[in-house]
Every structure is written in structure tokens, then in C-alpha cells.
Amino acid sequence: MMKKIVGAIWRKLSPLARLKIVRVTQTKFTASVAAIVENENGEILLLDHVLRPDSGWGIPGGFLGYGEQPAEAVRRELIEETGLELEMVEMVRVRVVNRHIEILFRAKAKGFASVKSHEINSARWFKVDEMPEKMNQTQKLIIKSLLKNGL
Structure with a gap:
């Protein structure tokens, strides 16, 4: 009985009113992309982020823009942060931590990674067995x- 009443009320609402109700009542998430970028020597690109001082080095990435596709976002982030254009981008994992979704990509890039953003202190290629302690x-x-499972 209650379902019928709620359904009847719902159908009478305008699409905008329905959208507002959904937005208010549904859990909200932030979403970001990150990439494990490998060069032709098998080294991994790591960045020392200004905005993450407690964690030190980490993989490149950032938040998705409104309406932005994840693969486009990861390409944009790499260009903004390092000037590198990615040759290959493949989604490998989605992680959910609390109310945050991180879409993780693997990627290949050639060239020199330089600091292009005020958000980055340093950019370097590391061998996997030589990744920094402060990471x-x-x-x-x-x-x-x-x-290990084949990047």
C-alpha cells in the first residue's frame, strides 16, 4: 500500500524535483584517476606532490572534472603535471575507499618527465625495487x- 502511494507521488513530481530528491538522499562520492606509468626502461614514474606532504612520493593522478571521461582525465593530469603524453592507457582497477572512488590505469610513456605544475615538487623515474622509502x-x-601480474 505504502509503495503505491509513494510511487504515485513520485510520478507526479517533475523530473527536476526527482533529480533534487535523488541528489539529497543518495550517498555522494568523489572520484579521481591515477596511473602507473612505465617508460621504455621498465621504470615507474613517481611524483613528489606538494598537496600530499605526509605520504611523500606517489603515482600521478587527480580528480575527474565534471563530465570528463576517466581515460581523458588521466591523460590530462599527466600533461598538466609532467608534460608527458601517454602512448597507451588501460584501466586496471577501481578502488573504493570510504566515499572516494579511484580509477587506476596502467600507461606507457616516452620522454623526460618535468615538473609542470605548482602541485608537484619533483618527478622521477624509479626502478620498482628502488622506489623511495617515503612513499x-x-x-x-x-x-x-x-x-607481478603483468603490467
Whole structure:
């Protein structure tokens, strides 16, 4: 009985009113992209982010823009942060941490990575077994896991 009443009310609402109700009542998430970028020597690109001072080095990435496709976002982030254009981009994993969704890509790039953003202190290529101590440990484990299973 209650379902019928709620359904009848719902159908009488305008599409805009329905949308507002959904937005208010549904859990909200932030979404970002990140990439494990490998060069022709098998090294991984890591960035020392200004905005993540406690975690030190980490993989490149950032938030999705409104309406932006994840693969486009990861390409944009790499160009903005390092000037690198990616040759190959493939989604490998989606992680959900609390109310945040991170879409993780693997990618290949050639060339020199330089700092192009005020958000980055430094950009360097690292061999997997020589990744810095001061690095996000979750990202380190993800990199090793993906490389072990064939990046």
C-alpha cells in the first residue's frame, strides 16, 4: 500500500524535483584517476606532490572534472603535471575507499618527465625495487602487485 502511494507521488513530481530528491538522499562520492606509468626502461614514474606532504612520493593522478571521461582525465593530469603524453592507457582497477572512488590505469610513456605544475615538487623515474622509502605504502603494494601480474 505504502509503495503505491509513494510511487504515485513520485510520478507526479517533475523530473527536476526527482533529480533534487535523488541528489539529497543518495550517498555522494568523489572520484579521481591515477596511473602507473612505465617508460621504455621498465621504470615507474613517481611524483613528489606538494598537496600530499605526509605520504611523500606517489603515482600521478587527480580528480575527474565534471563530465570528463576517466581515460581523458588521466591523460590530462599527466600533461598538466609532467608534460608527458601517454602512448597507451588501460584501466586496471577501481578502488573504493570510504566515499572516494579511484580509477587506476596502467600507461606507457616516452620522454623526460618535468615538473609542470605548482602541485608537484619533483618527478622521477624509479626502478620498482628502488622506489623511495617515503612513499604511500598502498600505492607501492599496488604497483608491485600489478607488475607481478603483468603490467
